Amino acid sequence: MPDLSLVIQEPADPSAQLILLCHAAGADAASLLPLGERLCETFPRATIVSLQADAPAATPQGFDWFSTDGVTEDNRSARVAQALPALQTAVRDWQERSGVSPAATALIGVAQGAEMVLELSKIHPMLASRVVSMGGRFTTLPEDPTAVTTTHFLHGKLDQLTHYRHSVEAAHHLRDMGCDITAEVVPFVGHELHPDLIEQAITKLSTHIAQHLWTAAQEAAPPSSTH
Secondary structure: OOOOOEEEEOOOOOOOEEEEEEOOOOEOHHHHHHHHHHHHHHOOOEEEEEEOOOEEOOOOOOEEOOOOOOOOHHHHHHHHHHHHHHHHHHHHHHHHHHOOOHHHEEEEEEOHHHHHHHHHHHHOOOOOOEEEEEOOOOOOOOOOOOOOOEEEEEEEOOOOOOOOHHHHHHHHHHHHOOOEEEEEEEOOOOOOOOHHHHHHHHHHHHHOOOHHHHHHHHHHOOOOOOO
């Protein structure tokens, strides 16, 4: 992972949480500034970093997490798998630098970046407690449930590059395995970092209480007395 990642916010006091952003194919770390700035407003004690891929894209000055040149469903998994170790290393490095545990780490990906964070959470489910996929997809659907990871799927209904059915199918699949998920298909939004998607992400991260935390609280509560 190169040193081109963009530190959007790094509190002087110990960070309460770590939020890492992964950009779309052909973009760069700075492309997620609108999202990062909104996150700063809502989470002033969070370390917020927009990570940057290191593979130059066909787009001038853009970067890819994995090459999309000639990509097919058959070779997609191998390309993603090759790219994941660098992203995993970046996440762990930022957790060490910020002093934030995986339990207080959130990964947000847009388009190709969303595919990367989804696949990372599938292979390393203890690396982050919250994952937000904006206009993304799993390369292949998970075979095992993730007990402590909450996944938020956000997708524009007009997305012509990655159809929203990918998010719907993944959400149903994870829900059926007992995973903690939310899913929103946003009308009139295409394959873009739309303000409506940004606001949905802020809402999910700031209001959703993870299923395993609810369960733990219920189990810890004293039994109600009956008269």
